[in-house]
Amino acid sequence: MAKMTFKAKARTSAVRSIVWVVGLIVSIAYVMPFVLVLINSFKPKMEILDNPLALPVEFTWDNFNQALQKMEFFRSLTNSILITTLSVGSLILISSMLAFYLSRTKNKFTKVTFLILVSSMIVPFQALMIPFMSIFAPFVSLNNQAALIFFYMGFGVALSTFLYHGFISNIPTELDEAAALDGASDFTIFWKIIFPMLKPVTATVAIINALWIWNDYLLPVLVLTPETQTLPLSTYLFYGTYATEYGQAMAGLVLAIIPIVVFYLALQRQFISGISSGAVK
Amino acid sequence: MRFTKNLKKFVWFGALPLAIFFVVLVVPFSQGIFLTFTDWNGFDYGKFVGFDNYVKSFQDDTFWSTLAFTGTFVVVSLVLINVVAFALALIVTTKLRSANIFRTFFFIPNLIGGVVLGVIWQFIFNSALPSISYMYEWPIFQDSWLNETDTAFWALIIVTVWQQSGYMMIIYITGLISIEPDVLEAARIDGASALRTMFSVKIPLMAQAFTISLFLTLRGGFMAYDVNLALTGGGPYRSTELISMHIFQDAFRLGNFDTGQSKAVIMFILVAVAAMVQVSVSKRMEVQR
Numbered sequence: 001m002a003k004m005t006f007k008a009k010a011r012t013s014a015v016r017s018i019v020w021v022v023g024l025i026v027s028i029a030y031v032m033p034f035v036l037v038l039i040n041s042f043k044p045k046m047e048i049l050d051n052p053l054a055l056p057v058e059f060t061w062d063n064f065n066q067a068l069q070k071m072e073f074f075r076s077l078t079n080s081i082l083i084t085t086l087s088v089g090s091l092i093l094i095s096s097m098l099a100f101y102l103s104r105t106k107n108k109f110t111k112v113t114f115l116i117l118v119s120s121m122i123v124p125f126q127a128l129m130i131p132f133m134s135i136f137a138p139f140v141s142l143n144n145q146a147a148l149i150f151f152y153m154g155f156g157v158a159l160s161t162f163l164y165h166g167f168i169s170n171i172p173t174e175l176d177e178a179a180a181l182d183g184a185s186d187f188t189i190f191w192k193i194i195f196p197m198l199k200p201v202t203a204t205v206a207i208i209n210a211l212w213i214w215n216d217y218l219l220p221v222l223v224l225t226p227e228t229q230t231l232p233l234s235t236y237l238f239y240g241t242y243a244t245e246y247g248q249a250m251a252g253l254v255l256a257i258i259p260i261v262v263f264y265l266a267l268q269r270q271f272i273s274g275i276s277s278g279a280v281k
Numbered sequence: 282m283r284f285t286k287n288l289k290k291f292v293w294f295g296a297l298p299l300a301i302f303f304v305v306l307v308v309p310f311s312q313g314i315f316l317t318f319t320d321w322n323g324f325d326y327g328k329f330v331g332f333d334n335y336v337k338s339f340q341d342d343t344f345w346s347t348l349a350f351t352g353t354f355v356v357v358s359l360v361l362i363n364v365v366a367f368a369l370a371l372i373v374t375t376k377l378r379s380a381n382i383f384r385t386f387f388f389i390p391n392l393i394g395g396v397v398l399g400v401i402w403q404f405i406f407n408s409a410l411p412s413i414s415y416m417y418e419w420p421i422f423q424d425s426w427l428n429e430t431d432t433a434f435w436a437l438i439i440v441t442v443w444q445q446s447g448y449m450m451i452i453y454i455t456g457l458i459s460i461e462p463d464v465l466e467a468a469r470i471d472g473a474s475a476l477r478t479m480f481s482v483k484i485p486l487m488a489q490a491f492t493i494s495l496f497l498t499l500r501g502g503f504m505a506y507d508v509n510l511a512l513t514g515g516g517p518y519r520s521t522e523l524i525s526m527h528i529f530q531d532a533f534r535l536g537n538f539d540t541g542q543s544k545a546v547i548m549f550i551l552v553a554v555a556a557m558v559q560v561s562v563s564k565r566m567e568v569q570r
Contacts, residue, residue: 015375016375016376016377019371019372019375019377020377020378020379022372023372023373023377023379023380023383024379024383026369026372026383026387027382027383027386027387030386030387030389030390030443030447031386031389033390033401033402033405033443034389034401036405036409037401037404048408049408049412050412051412051413051416052408052409052412052413053409053413094297094298094301095298097293097294097295097297097298098294098295098298098299100294101290101291101293101294101295102295104290105287105290105291107287110295113295113299117302120302120306120307122500122552122553122556123306123310123549124500124503124504124525124548124549124552125504126504126506126524126525126528126529126545126548127310127313127545127546127548127549128306128309128310128313128545129528129529129545130313130323130528130532130533130538130541130542130545131309131312131313131316131542132309132313134323134324135308135309135312150301150305151305153298153301153305154301154302154304154305154306155305155306157298157301157302158302158306161298186289186290186293186294187293190294211391211392214394215392215393215394215395215396215397216394217394217395217396217506217507217510218506218507218525218529232394232396232397235396235397235400236396236397236400236511239400243400243403246404246408249400249404250404253397253400253401256393256397257393257397260392260393261389261392261393264388264389264392265385268385271388272384272388272451275448275451275452276451276452276454276455
């Protein structure tokens with residue numbers, strides 16, 4: 001870099017400025033839809049129809065009061081948090097255990113099982129959703145939230161196990177052997193030695209699954225009832241019913257977006273590293 | 282001794298997760314394939330009908346138009362998502378002030394579910410853009426894009442690219458920063474132009490990122506449902522139904538469980554074949570560097 005001529009330096013900085021301007025324009029384009037929703041959520045209906053781009057003249061919280069009530073915001077938010085945390089927590093438990101078993105026990109059975117798990121990731125939910133609903137109807141009517149969490153465990157276990165498997169395979173087996181010589185059981189070895197070392201993958205598994213489950217629509221819409229519906233479901237239902245009440249509809253969308261965006265901004269670094277290490281596998 | 286030890290380990294660690302996987306995924310999947318050969322009506326079946334359901338599925342004209350629409354959607358969205366995502370990754374990895382803020386903005390649509398994004402854009406296409414168009418007298422947005430099949434297609438593409446490019450961008454950033462600076466320095470000393478460095482050095486060295494991102498977008502394209510539902514709802518006149526929605530409508534709205542499930546199996550085969558072809562082609566490119 002030291003030998004760069006003056007001309008080359010000038011060119012690099014010119015290129016950088018152009019890239020910066022392009023980046024700025026694209027960034028604005030990417031957030032514009034959200035900005036539009038946000039400014040219109042504070043306006044009465046007529047003002048929105050008049051000019052959707054203008055800032056609110058008659059600033060009102062009324063839309064939010066209406067939307068909070070009509071979409072049962074706090075109930076759906078609680079449902080979403082409950083479903084997501086319990087599903088992600090159970091997925092972490094069962095997948096790390098399964099990955100430990102599959103990577104530490106080498107035989108034909110574990111090899112074939114791992115292969116089946118990996119290839120199952122290509123099966124789209126749509127390919128089994130129709131028999132799925134008739135098979136599980138009794139379970140769903142018994143307790144639809146428990147059923148949904150159980151389903152997420154089944155659908156998420158393949159990818160999560162795959163991620164854990166790659167990581168555990170890189171932990172030297174000498175560690176397990178030394179602990180076994182000291183008289184530790186497999187159970188102790190896993191929980192006391194291996195699991196604490198899995199923190200980075202656990203973060204990846206948690207984030208990838210949480211994003212999926214939080215935003216999922218098709219499975220919960222088939223399983224849940226109005227009392228147990230999650231945020232995407234109640235948002236969509238609310239929008240469908242009150243679409244012509246533009247202000248309220250916009251306020252509903254803002255409410256639906258806020259929780260996950262706040263969560264992301266708080267854990268931004270973990271999100272980015274989670275996705276990039278989850279993808280490289 | 283060894284066998285009992287393995288069995289114990291299986292019971293402790295493998296049995297429960299595998300049982301759940303088996304019940305939730307393997308059972309409905311195999312039953313789903315089995316049922317396509319019967320006259321299943323959603324509750325029970327009387328007799329085996331061979332390949333009749335598949336024949337009926339392919340005699341359905343709307344199914345063919347859905348397949349064509351889905352195919353076009355998969356190809357166009359795959360190309361555009363990856364081109365845009367790669368460009369975003371290049372912007373963010375150029376040493377810029379505010380690169381982190383740009384990255385955050387590019388990623389935000391990805392955090393939010395397709396249904397919510399779909400209705401945001403429904404408002405934009407149906408209300409915001411037409412009224413802005415009238416104000417400034419632009420002709421192109423005066424009629425909602427969602428009213429015509431062709432423009433509704435591009436509306437779907439715009440929202441899908443906007444939603445997914447941020448995720449793929451992260452994958453490309455990971456690929457770009459994994460390239461050793463020495464290699465780029467060597468290319469510079471050899472007098473390679475920026476464009477040449479890009480195509481002969483950077484892209485071949487990060488081929489794995491392309492394999493993954495192309496796989497994810499291919500699969501995502503076939504499985505797209507949420508944005509389709511919330512943005513166009515399949516309209517006008519079922520002309521923008523992607524395969525997922527078509528299956529849903531066939532089974533749960535029209536009550537055709539037999540053909541609905543056959544179409545679902547056809548969808549599975551399409552996804553599996555397309556993904557296998559894509560991954561094997563991409564893998565070959567990775568080796569050839």
